[in-house]
Amino acid sequence: WKGVKPLPLLCCVALGVILRFAIPKPHAVTHKAWSLLAMFIVTVAGLIVSPLPVGAWAFVCLTFTVASKTLPFKAAFSAYTNEVIWLVVASFFFSRGFVKTGLGDRVAMFFVRVMGKSTLGLSYGLVLGELAVSPGMPSSTARAGGIFLPIIKSLALGAQSNPKDPSARKLGAFLMQSQNQ
Structure with a gap:
């Protein structure tokens, strides 16, 4: 037990x-x-x-x-038997895969290289990424939790913006706020 x-x-x-x-x-x-x-x-x-x-x-x-x-x-x-539930579950499995394999870090660094001139550019890149992914993954919960949360987490940690720390108000808070709107 x-x-x-x-x-x-x-x-x-x-x-x-x-x-x-x-x-x-x-x-x-x-x-x-x-x-x-x-x-x-x-x-x-x-x-x-x-x-x-x-x-x-x-x-x-x-x-x-x-x-x-x-x-x-x-x-x-x-x-x-509800397909939406399994879509969300599968996306969270993908999320763990993103984190474990480091794919989230690599995608995050690609965003930094392409659109990372400013924090605003990063947020625009995430919005464009969501626009590109949304037709294939219609569940916003699945997209947010399965794809974009690991990417934002990697970006924030790369910029020393750690959750539950005073530094959380840096890049991480801004990207989370912009992604949730």
Whole structure:
């Protein structure tokens, strides 16, 4: 049980049991709907107090929801067929690849060489890069997290603009602000 925080886990389980069995359900609500509400509240509470890492907690709650027959398997896992979700997940995998292989650093240095005469030039380069990439990757979340965040991070670190440091207000803050607008 490495990674489990026992007290938050116990609190979440107790909350679920209390919601499901101790609080009387309204007459207009079915037993399955009441169970689903309890599971939803437990899931949200777990995401807040973190008895497990986020992915593990979500999977445990989803598995329990299916195992308790609160939701059928098809309904519980129907969101995993959404292509946009997988596009975002894949882009974050690409992002890790950009960082691990150093490709983000190389692309960032290319931006510096081509448009890096000023910070404004760098921000224009990033905007043009997003314009070029957007038809092929329509999810703005996927583009931001998967492609441009590693590039901006590499540019900022190359200019000694470190996050959670007074230097964060240098190039990094400006590029993040210009990219988010």
